[in-house]
Amino acid sequence: MSNISKTYEPQQFEEEIYAAWERDKNFHTTADAAGEPYCIVIPPPNVTGQLHMGHALDETLQDILIRWHRMKGDNTLWMPGTDHAGIATQAKVEEQLRGEGTNRYELGREEFLKRVWKWKETYGNRISYQLRTLGSSCDWERERFTMDAGCSAAVRKVFVSLYNEGLIYRGTRITNWCPKCNTALSDIEVEHEPEQGHLWHLRYPFKDGSGYVVVATTRPETMLGDTGVAVHPDDERYKHLVGKTLILPLVNREMPLFADSYVDKEFGTGAVKVTPAHDPNDYEMGLRHNLEQVKVISNEGKMIDAGKYTGLDRYECRKQIIADLEAGGYLVKVENHEHAVGHCHRCHTTIEPLISKQWFVKMETLAAPAIEAVKSGALQFVPGRFTKIYINWLENIRDWCISRQLWWGHQIPAWYCNDCGEMTVSEEDVHKCPHCHSKNLRREEDVLDTWFSSALWPFSTLGYPEETPELKKFYPTSVLVTGYDIIFFWVSRMVMMGLKFRGEVPFRKVFIHGLVRDELGRKMSKSLNNGVDPVEVIEKYGADSLRFMLVTGNTPGNDLRFYWSRVESARNFANKIWNASRFLLMNLEDFDPTFKPTPDDLELADRWIFQKLAYRIETVTDNLNRFELGEAARQLYELIWFNFCDYYIELAKTRLYGSDARAKATVRFVLATVLETVLRLLHPFMPFLTEIIRQKLPNVEGSIMLAKYPTRDELAELITDDDSIDNAADLIFNTVRTIRNLKSELGIDSRKKAAVVLKVTHEQFKEVLQENSSYLTTLAFAEPITFAEEKPAHAIGAVLEGVEIYLLLEGLIDTEKEIARLTKELDKVRKGAASTAGKLNNERFLSKAPAEVVQLERDKLVAAQEKISSLEQRIKQLENL
RNA sequence: GGGGUUGUAGCUCAGAUGGUUAGAGUGCCUCGUUGACAUCGAGGAGGUCACAGAUUCGAGUUCUGUCAGCCCCACCA
Numbered sequence: 023m024s025n026i027s028k029t030y031e032p033q034q035f036e037e038e039i040y041a042a043w044e045r046d047k048n049f050h051t052t053a054d055a056a057g058e059p060y061c062i063v064i065p066p067p068n069v070t071g072q073l074h075m076g077h078a079l080d081e082t083l084q085d086i087l088i089r090w091h092r093m094k095g096d097n098t099l100w101m102p103g104t105d106h107a108g109i110a111t112q113a114k115v116e117e118q119l120r121g122e123g124t125n126r127y128e129l130g131r132e133e134f135l136k137r138v139w140k141w142k143e144t145y146g147n148r149i150s151y152q153l154r155t156l157g158s159s160c161d162w163e164r165e166r167f168t169m170d171a172g173c174s175a176a177v178r179k180v181f182v183s184l185y186n187e188g189l190i191y192r193g194t195r196i197t198n199w200c201p202k203c204n205t206a207l208s209d210i211e212v213e214h215e216p217e218q219g220h221l222w223h224l225r226y227p228f229k230d231g232s233g234y235v236v237v238a239t240t241r242p243e244t245m246l247g248d249t250g251v252a253v254h255p256d257d258e259r260y261k262h263l264v265g266k267t268l269i270l271p272l273v274n275r276e277m278p279l280f281a282d283s284y285v286d287k288e289f290g291t292g293a294v295k296v297t298p299a300h301d302p303n304d305y306e307m308g309l310r311h312n313l314e315q316v317k318v319i320s321n322e323g324k325m326i327d328a329g330k331y332t333g334l335d336r337y338e339c340r341k342q343i344i345a346d347l348e349a350g351g352y353l354v355k356v357e358n359h360e361h362a363v364g365h366c367h368r369c370h371t372t373i374e375p376l377i378s379k380q381w382f383v384k385m386e387t388l389a390a391p392a393i394e395a396v397k398s399g400a401l402q403f404v405p406g407r408f409t410k411i412y413i414n415w416l417e418n419i420r421d422w423c424i425s426r427q428l429w430w431g432h433q434i435p436a437w438y439c440n441d442c443g444e445m446t447v448s449e450e451d452v453h454k455c456p457h458c459h460s461k462n463l464r465r466e467e468d469v470l471d472t473w474f475s476s477a478l479w480p481f482s483t484l485g486y487p488e489e490t491p492e493l494k495k496f497y498p499t500s501v502l503v504t505g506y507d508i509i510f511f512w513v514s515r516m517v518m519m520g521l522k523f524r525g526e527v528p529f530r531k532v533f534i535h536g537l538v539r540d541e542l543g544r545k546m547s548k549s550l551n552n553g554v555d556p557v558e559v560i561e562k563y564g565a566d567s568l569r570f571m572l573v574t575g576n577t578p579g580n581d582l583r584f585y586w587s588r589v590e591s592a593r594n595f596a597n598k599i600w601n602a603s604r605f606l607l608m609n610l611e612d613f614d615p616t617f618k619p620t621p622d623d624l625e626l627a628d629r630w631i632f633q634k635l636a637y638r639i640e641t642v643t644d645n646l647n648r649f650e651l652g653e654a655a656r657q658l659y660e661l662i663w664f665n666f667c668d669y670y671i672e673l674a675k676t677r678l679y680g681s682d683a684r685a686k687a688t689v690r691f692v693l694a695t696v697l698e699t700v701l702r703l704l705h706p707f708m709p710f711l712t713e714i715i716r717q718k719l720p721n722v723e724g725s726i727m728l729a730k731y732p733t734r735d736e737l738a739e740l741i742t743d744d745d746s747i748d749n750a751a752d753l754i755f756n757t758v759r760t761i762r763n764l765k766s767e768l769g770i771d772s773r774k775k776a777a778v779v780l781k782v783t784h785e786q787f788k789e790v791l792q793e794n795s796s797y798l799t800t801l802a803f804a805e806p807i808t809f810a811e812e813k814p815a816h817a818i819g820a821v822l823e824g825v826e827i828y829l830l831l832e833g834l835i836d837t838e839k840e841i842a843r844l845t846k847e848l849d850k851v852r853k854g855a856a857s858t859a860g861k862l863n864n865e866r867f868l869s870k871a872p873a874e875v876v877q878l879e880r881d882k883l884v885a886a887q888e889k890i891s892s893l894e895q896r897i898k899q900l901e902n903l
Numbered sequence: 904g905g906g907g908u909u910g911u912a913g914c915u916c917a918g919a920u921g922g923u924u925a926g927a928g929u930g931c932c933u934c935g936u937u938g939a940c941a942u943c944g945a946g947g948a949g950g951u952c953a954c955a956g957a958u959u960c961g962a963g964u965u966c967u968g969u970c971a972g973c974c975c976c977a978c979c980a
Contacts, residue, residue, distance in 0.1 A: 028939085028940080029940080029942065030940095030942075214976090214977085221980085237980080238980065239980060240980065241980085252980095284978080284979090284980095285979085285980085286979050286980080288979090289979055289980070290979085290980065293980095294979090294980050295980075296980090297980095301978085301980075302978060303978045303979080303980075304978095304980080306978080361979085361980085362977090407907070407908080408907095410906075410907075411906075411907070411975070411976085414905090414906070414907095414976075415975095415976075418976085418977085506974090506975090507975095510975095510976095541915090543973085574916090574917090574927095574928085575915070575916050575917075575927085575928075576916080576917090577916090577917075579908090580908085580909085580916095581973090581974095582915090582916085583915065583916090585914095585915065585928095585929085587914095587915090587928085587929055587930090588915075588916095588928070588929080590929090590942075591928055591929070591942095593942065594940095594942045594943090595942095596942090597940065597942045597943090598939095598940065598942080598943085600939090600940080600942095601939040601940035601942090601943085602939060602940075603939085604939050604940080605938090605939030605940080606939080607939095608938095608939075609939095645919095648919075650919080652916095652917075653917075653918090653919095656917070656927075656928095659927085659928095660927085667939090667940085668944085671939080759946095762945060762946065763945095763946065763947095765945085765946085766933080766934075766945065766946040766947080767946085767947095769933090769934080770934095771934070771935065771945095772934070772935065772944080772945040772946075773935065773937085773944090773945085774935095802945095850924080853924090854923090854924060857924095858923090861960075861961080864960060864961090865960085866959095866960040866961095867960040867961070868960080869960075870959085870960045870961090871922080871960055871961070872922085874922095875922055875960095875961090876960095878922080878923070879922095879923085881923095882923065
């Protein structure tokens with residue numbers, strides 16, 4: 023047993039343990055296995071991505087829940103898989119092609135897709151492998167991919183069904199367009215950021231030469247597409263001018279001045295130039311007033327059909343337009359103006375609103391049940407505050423643009439007949455036009471937004487569209503664990519699709535966590551290069567340390583900062599467990615597993631540690647139930663380090679090294695029982711460490727991950743309900759602390775023996791102190807200990823409730839120093855007593871506070887008064903010396 | 904413009920349903936290598952719980968307002 027290394031070296035065993043778990047199929051379950059179903063579907067990481075700290079947090083939380091439920095005896099399934107991540111993956115392959123001096127258009131769709139699949143094969147396993155190093159107990163046999171056959175079938179079925187119901191439609195609309203990614207985007211893929219820009223005031227003359235109006239714009243280049251100017255109907259400045267015709271400068275287009283209540287009278291000049299083809303609001307106004315849509319900016323962000331400006335980049339054009347307007351006397355003035363500008367979520371290019379033909383999902387009818395689901399409690403957010411955010415978004419939802427002008431993704435199952443012009447949407451590939459029987463068809467080239475397939479993830483991975491046993495057993499899944507950043511992108515859409523196609527919410531709970539930030543609180547990002555690689559952390563400190571660090575010091579829904587020092591602290595905890603276990607194993611060599619102590623064999627320390635253990639089993643379980651994983655972990659930390667290691671193990675040594683065989687057997691039993699139980703409690707948090715240690719324990723078989731999660735019932739025979747044990751332990755440990763404190767103040771080495779005199783003032787404490795005086799020797803190096811009726815003359819002391827403690831001094835004490843010390847103590851106690859007395863003098867407190875609380879205060883006052891008189895006496899005595 | 908969230912020890916954070924003298928990690932100071940662990944042990948310093956009111960016998964905890972920071976949503980050109 024002593025072949026265990028002196029320090030914790032996770033690199034020595036983590037990989038091997040994981041391989042054994044996987045080999046033994048410990049992660050695998052089936053629909054017909056015993057137990058209540060418990061299922062989590064993984065938020066699928068980008069198939070070609072790399073593990074980052076955000077994943078590490080997300081997976082750790084999931085794995086804790088999964089391992090806990092598996093140990094509880096639930097039929098537990100963690101569905102793993104990856105996402106094809108349309109734009110992101112395609113962009114990477116296109117970048118590679120650029121390096122080769124070619125592009126996707128040269129390659130053609132088919133060849134290009136081959137390249138992407140190849141890329142996926144090369145990098146697709148990396149992320150899964152990295153998840154394994156974290157200890158994630160996913161059922162890898164069931165690993166899925168959003169573009170595998172099953173998920174693709176689900177996408178087609180859902181798409182066609184929504185189309186047939188009229189919930190998917192194709193239409194020409196103004197949409198967000200990224201000129202760099204060259205695709206349409208949904209509203210939530212646009213990030214609005216304030217930018218310092220300008221407000222140009224332009225003079226637009228009337229056709230009849232009767233003057234002009236001045237409009238204000240932040241985007242002068244769009245004037246080329248202007249087809250009207252709008253004012254507010256109630257604006258007295260313009261009321262009489264409405265209906266007149268204006269001439270667009272530089273272009274000489276005739277256009278109307280019209281009234282629309284959208285216009286804000288207070289802003290700018292109160293007159294808005296209207297560009298229906300390049301601004302969402304203008305687009306709406308254009309529809310209302312039958313304005314022409316003149317497209318002057320191309321998909322690439324260049325000017326088109328724009329006369330001399332044709333071919334210019336939109337920003338280059340802006341400069342020239344301004345110069346030309348100024349030259350023509352049309353520029354009235356320029357103001358600085360901060361405004362929100364939309365940027366592409368992925369590449370950060372400024373979005374260009376463009377009119378194009380796209381596919382949309384009608385959201386209103388889908389959103390209503392998704393709102394109802396949280397209002398009825400069928401779906402719960404943890405923490406609850408995210409409910410409001412979710413509802414607010416759904417209540418104001420607009421139609422979802424789902425078509426993307428990409429190649430990597432689910433190609434929309436729509437076919438156009440080149441002969442009759444009809445469109446056919448179908449689950450099966452269409453080879454013959456159902457309208458005219460022509461075979462001259464072409465398929466819709468657009469693919470679906472990546473989030474469309476993600477929205478189906480909770481049921482597509484379980485077998486949908488087939489009615490598999492897994493789908494029946496595990497849907498609705500139990501909980502979804504994800505960051506607050508994708509509530510709109512993913513969570514809400516899963517809920518809508520789940521309700522629509524399964525009639526039930528996809529998960530009963532959504533456990534939301536925050537973002538992992540760097541030491542300065544900044545978001546970890548590639549551009550800042552401030553990301554910490556979890557793989558590096560695991561290599562240095564082990565997965566258990568990383569997991570423990572991520573789960574502690576953080577509460578649900580809040581961001582947390584990554585600190586190397588916190589990883590070290592977690593590693594130190596692991597090392598502490600490692601060494602405590604090593605110590606136990608060294609003393610358990612001829613352990614008799616059949617020995618069971620009788621109640622008489624157990625002494626105070628034994629009963630105390632069992633009590634603590636039972637209590638923590640309850641509070642840890644309670645916290646797990648409430649998703650307070652950090653609090654649960656903290657409690658385990660305290661139990662293991664402070665209770666078990668600092669106190670119990672130290673106290674065990676006396677009997678362990680003694681000659682009483684029965685006492686030795688008893689203490690070994692306690693040590694082994696507590697350690698084994700604690701390992702099981704801790705296993706969901708630190709799976710590797712707990713597994714390897716438990717395997718070394720005598721009389722323990724099988725993997726810890728399949729062992730039962732501890733319950734209080736397990737300890738039923740070893741614990742009692744009365745609190746006399748805790749009270750006695752408190753008395754002893756407080757005495758220990760006091761002795762240590764006195765020694766420290768006297769400059770006595772903490773490990774050097776010192777004579778202690780105890781004057782017991784509460785008779786009922788005498789027995790406890792006498793019986794357990796050896797604890798004082800063990801923990802505080804107090805020896806010899808004598809009980810006296812009177813305080814010794816040459817000594818310094820302290821007063822506790824029920825006992826006074828004195829340290830005998832070899833030489834004379836420094837009377838003045840001692841008086842000062844005691845006076846300071848006396849002040850403190852008096853202050854406390856005054857506050858307590860104040861409460862007790864308050865009639866209202868006495869009449870309104872619960873009786874227990876009042877009694878507590880009374881007891882407190884009595885104790886304080888005793889302490890005060892003891893201290894006063896002692897001080898007086900010293901003064902008289 | 905709406906909504907959310909944070910403000911507790913030098914730093915990072917816990918403190919659910921209001922009730923002893925507000926805790927931990929880390930950092931700092933003093934002391935300690937006789938064996939589980941120096942990735943450790945013992946002791947210590949350090950907090951007007953952002954501010955102001957309100958409710959209550961009692962508020963770090965509930966409510967209102969103020970200040971400061973962060974985030975999300977929103978079509979003011």
